Amino acid sequence: MDIHAVQLLVKSSEDMKFADFESAHTYIKQLTDKGVGVYACPTCLKIAGFKPEDLIEGVQIAQKDKFFNFTKGRIITLDY
Numbered sequence: 001m002d003i004h005a006v007q008l009l010v011k012s013s014e015d016m017k018f019a020d021f022e023s024a025h026t027y028i029k030q031l032t033d034k035g036v037g038v039y040a041c042p043t044c045l046k047i048a049g050f051k052p053e054d055l056i057e058g059v060q061i062a063q064k065d066k067f068f069n070f071t072k073g074r075i076i077t078l079d080y
Contacts, residue, residue: 001038001039001040001041001044002040002041002044003041003044004048005044006040006041006044006045006048006050007048007050008024008025008028009028009038009040009045009055009056009059010050010054010055010056011054011055011056012054013025013056025056028056028058028059029056029058031058032057032058032059033058037060038058038059038060039059039060039061039062040052040055040059040060040061040062041062042061042062045061
């Protein structure tokens with residue numbers, strides 16, 4: 001997650017909720033509990049005024065080498 005989305009990933013963040021859906025924190029916990037990687041952009045986190053130790057449990061700092069290994073040299077578009 002990048003830009004303003006990293007603000008959802010810190011312990012002090014206000015949870016985001018919409019009608020008929022679970023909250024953002026609930027979905028993030030469900031993903032991390034299942035072993036799905038949830039990553040915060042380190043530069044975006046720093047610009048937002050947070051440190052890696054501020055992240056909620058299970059969320060990791062994105063690392064360029066791991067991300068590029070994930071793509072295996074392919075061009076992949078990630079959208080949200």
